[in-house]
Amino acid sequence: xxxxxxxxxxxxxxxxxxxxxxxxxxxxxxxxxxxxxxxxxxxxxxxxxxxxxxxxxxxxxxxxxxxxxxxxxxxxxxxxxxxxxxxxxxxxxxxxxxxxxxxxxxxxxxxxxxxxxxxxxxxxxxxxxxxxxxxxxxxxxxxxxxxxxxxxxxxxxxxxxxxxxxxxxxxxxxxxxxxxxxxxxxxxxxxxxxxxxxxxxxxxxxxxxxxxxxxxxxxxxxxxxxxxxxxxxxxxxxxxxxxxxxxxxxxxxxxxxxxxxxxxxxxxxxxxxxxxxxxxxxxxxxxxxxxxxxxxxxxxxxxxxxxxxxxxxxxxxxxxxxxxxxxxxxxxxxxxxxxxxxxxxxxxxxxxxxxxxxxxxxxxxxxxxxxxxxxxxxxxxxxxxxxxxxxxxx
Amino acid sequence: xxxxxxxxxxxxxxxxxxxxxxxxxxxxxxxxxxxxxxxxxxxxxxxxxxxxxxxxxxxxxxxxxxxxxxxxxxxxxxxxxxxxxxxxxxxxxxxxxxxxxxxxxxxxxxxxxxxxxxxxxxxxxxxxxxxxxxxxxxxxxxxxxxxxxxxxxxxxxxxxxxxxxxxxxxxxxxxxxxxxxxxxxxxxxxxxxxxxxxxxxxxxxxxxxxxxxxxxxxxxxxxxxxxxxxxxxxxxxxxxxxxxxxxxxxxxxxxxxxxxxxxxxxxxxxxxxxxxxxxxxxxxxxxxxxxxxxxxxxxxxxxxxxxxxxxxxxxxxxxxxxxxxxxxxxx
Numbered sequence: 001x002x003x004x005x006x007x008x009x010x011x012x013x014x015x016x017x018x019x020x021x022x023x024x025x026x027x028x029x030x031x032x033x034x035x036x037x038x039x040x041x042x043x044x045x046x047x048x049x050x051x052x053x054x055x056x057x058x059x060x061x062x063x064x065x066x067x068x069x070x071x072x073x074x075x076x077x078x079x080x081x082x083x084x085x086x087x088x089x090x091x092x093x094x095x096x097x098x099x100x101x102x103x104x105x106x107x108x109x110x111x112x113x114x115x116x117x118x119x120x121x122x123x124x125x126x127x128x129x130x131x132x133x134x135x136x137x138x139x140x141x142x143x144x145x146x147x148x149x150x151x152x153x154x155x156x157x158x159x160x161x162x163x164x165x166x167x168x169x170x171x172x173x174x175x176x177x178x179x180x181x182x183x184x185x186x187x188x189x190x191x192x193x194x195x196x197x198x199x200x201x202x203x204x205x206x207x208x209x210x211x212x213x214x215x216x217x218x219x220x221x222x223x224x225x226x227x228x229x230x231x232x233x234x235x236x237x238x239x240x241x242x243x244x245x246x247x248x249x250x251x252x253x254x255x256x257x258x259x260x261x262x263x264x265x266x267x268x269x270x271x272x273x274x275x276x277x278x279x280x281x282x283x284x285x286x287x288x289x290x291x292x293x294x295x296x297x298x299x300x301x302x303x304x305x306x307x308x309x310x311x312x313x314x315x316x317x318x319x320x321x322x323x324x325x326x327x328x329x330x331x332x333x334x335x336x337x338x339x340x341x342x343x344x345x346x347x348x349x350x351x352x353x354x355x356x357x358x359x360x361x362x363x364x365x366x367x368x369x370x371x372x373x374x375x376x377x378x379x380x381x382x383x384x385x386x387x388x389x390x391x392x393x394x
Numbered sequence: 395x396x397x398x399x400x401x402x403x404x405x406x407x408x409x410x411x412x413x414x415x416x417x418x419x420x421x422x423x424x425x426x427x428x429x430x431x432x433x434x435x436x437x438x439x440x441x442x443x444x445x446x447x448x449x450x451x452x453x454x455x456x457x458x459x460x461x462x463x464x465x466x467x468x469x470x471x472x473x474x475x476x477x478x479x480x481x482x483x484x485x486x487x488x489x490x491x492x493x494x495x496x497x498x499x500x501x502x503x504x505x506x507x508x509x510x511x512x513x514x515x516x517x518x519x520x521x522x523x524x525x526x527x528x529x530x531x532x533x534x535x536x537x538x539x540x541x542x543x544x545x546x547x548x549x550x551x552x553x554x555x556x557x558x559x560x561x562x563x564x565x566x567x568x569x570x571x572x573x574x575x576x577x578x579x580x581x582x583x584x585x586x587x588x589x590x591x592x593x594x595x596x597x598x599x600x601x602x603x604x605x606x607x608x609x610x611x612x613x614x615x616x617x618x619x620x621x622x623x624x625x626x627x628x629x630x631x632x633x634x635x636x637x638x639x640x641x642x643x644x645x646x647x648x649x650x651x652x653x654x655x656x657x658x659x660x661x662x663x664x665x666x667x668x669x670x671x672x673x674x675x676x677x678x679x680x681x682x683x684x685x686x687x688x689x690x691x692x693x694x695x696x697x698x699x700x701x702x703x704x705x706x707x708x709x710x711x712x713x714x715x716x717x718x719x720x721x722x723x724x725x
Contacts, residue, residue, distance in 0.1 A: 023487075023488060023491035023492070024484060024487045024488050024491065026483070026487075050491075051491065052487035052488070054483055054484065054487050054521065056483070056517055057514070057520070058514075058517070060476070060480070060514070061479075061480035061483070061513070064477035064480035064481045065480050065481065065483045065484030067481055067484060068448060068481035068483065068487075069484035069485065069487055069488040070484075071473075071484075071485070072446070072471075072484065072485045072488035072489060073488065074491055074492065076484070076488075090474060091473065091477070094473055094474060200469075201446040201470075201471060201485055202469055203441070203444055203445065203468065203469055204443070205469075206443075206468050206469040206470070208459050208464035208470045208471075209470065209471045209472070210459070210471050210472035210473055211459040211460065211461040212461060213461050214460065214461070217461050217462070
């Protein structure tokens with residue numbers, strides 16, 4: 001029988017790792033995800049998780065050790081955030097290029113400067129071109145579930161890519177919620193033992209991993225990462241379906257909320273989705289035709305699902321906790337790609353908000369709504385809008 | 395007729411077909427190192443193949459693993475420039491969980507070890523991974539075209555330490571990574587040279603057999619970067635030992651008070667006290683070593699720079715607990 005415990009998302013991530021039974025974990029402390037390796041080290045110390053826990057001297061070495069261990073043929077896990085993930089940046093490309101199904105839990109946090117430990121999505125968003133799969137959790141339960149699903153997808157032979165699961169700094173990492181811990185037996189059935197056919201360091205069958213790729217081969221290697229990302233789309237749907245069947249919780253790449261007959265749909269990710277759903281409820285009570293959509297899978301980007309979503313609204317209001325300079329938010333770029341050649345498409349208005357842990361309140365969302373309504377009425381609005389800026393201190 | 399047993403196994407792990415330059419001393423070092431490693435694995439585990447190699451980006455990496463070819467007959471992984479030690483940590487941890495017997499050999503050049511990889515090396519040693527780290531020291535960034543590293547010796551020309559009106563070439567003393575490694579109090583640290591292959595093989599075998607981390611720094615010649623004759627690599631390496639430029643020593647368990655010094659040869663007189671080397675009187679001047687290399691050519695126009703190098707070498711030996719006499723060439 002699954003048990004329910006009240007826990008932080010960091011603990012949920014550690015529980016997910018415990019359930020997935022990685023053989024090697026390598027981690028370095030960083031706020032706000034420090035509790036993940038702390039909790040795992042307790043599991044290891046108590047004999048509840050039979051794994052080697054490498055207490056590395058940096059995140060760079062954490063991911064390097066994961067690459068080494070994964071290449072040697074075992075399931076691996078690490079956790080990080082912000083500067084730590086940025087320090088891994090170089091090796092993230094390598095992990096994807098070497099097709100190693102490593103899973104990282106990321107407590108989504110802003111990047112310096114100024115140094116700031118609170119939530120936004122800039123850390124993982126900045127790694128969107130590394131080839132890693134990216135999932136974003138709305139709550140602590142999703143943090144646990146998505147890590148298990150990430151392993152399932154990453155290790156699929158059609159994919160073989162590393163994956164990161166983001167959950168918002170402090171809003172989730174340090175906030176307690178009831179979380180259902182699935183049965184180990186069911187998780188074992190769901191994931192199975194990791195048995196690599198492509199990456200191992202076995203003296204009986206020596207292979208060379210991480211070779212030099214000349215121009216004659218490099219492009220093809222990059223293409224296979226592209227192809228694997230594309231393959232992941234179906235594999236993720238299958239994993240979601242199997243997960244629902246086994247554990248009863250339903251996931252979708254894009255989860256829609258009250259989008260029926262909506263004129264304006266707010267699109268967001270992570271814990272902000274919870275706020276936005278409530279906001280939509282309050283607007284619906286006032287008779288406004290609004291809905292919400294949550295991006296659970298950001299890489300591979302769900303292009304087809306976005307096109308379906310776009311058919312349902314006159315305005316898509318993107319709420320983003322990240323900045324892509326000259327563009328707006330990263331989602332704006334991704335939505336533009338998905339919709340640019342569609343014959344009929346809604347207006348897209350981009351909102352940057354909540355950076356560096358600033359609360360996103362209904363008042364902020366009212367501000368965004370007002371702009372979205374103008375767009376709905378055919379009035380000219382800015383494509384990119386910073387919400388909640390304290391203009392008096394600029 | 396009796397056939398003499400070869401000094402090291404005829405098995406090859408660094409196979410013919412790699413793309414190293416003609417006369418590459420580091421290719422020799424890797425070949426000997428893997429052979430010695432294999433012998434140690436055979437003696438310790440009964441399986442000569444019981445090892446894997448994790449290698450840093452560098453010349454020996456790019457010349458040995460050009461997709462779709464490989465010169466490696468051992469399981470081998472390259473991740474990046476600065477993390478051979480960290481990647482090896484991961485491999486070792488995985489092997490432990492897989493119950494696989496054997497040892498990991500991490501390999502890096504001086505750039506990937508003394509400079510950018512120093513942190514990962516320190517972490518690996520401090521965490522006590524069962525890994526031998528082999529630093530092949532050709533004393534500059536040769537893979538990227540001969541830029542100075544912190545392991546480049548004083549006075550050497552490189553493309554980023556060019557001699558000029560205001561420059562003598564490299565203007566800092568060489569960093570001795572073996573001593574930094576020893577400060578981690580790991581079971582075994584040694585320096586070695588392709589100029590004394592038997593000593594190198596012996597040390598690699600000890601390193602491979604100890605339980606826990608070990609570090610071996612092997613000087614290997616680079617005709618391209620040192621501007622030296624292709625066929626004179628071993629001779630130059632020998633001269634480095636015989637003139638006092640390259641000390642051969644071993645440190646067990648970080649015991650810096652008991653550094654074992656190997657006899658330099660070349661007519662040097664070794665003075666011992668209680669079995670310990672306390673003084674060496676070298677007979678061959680360092681000029682004999684320097685003159686065979688174009689990278690030191692400019693020093694001969696400024697003999698005081700050679701004297702500075704001599705003083706640095708003396709200071710380095712002093713750290714090893716040895717008073718040395720370094721002769722000047724006869725006028």
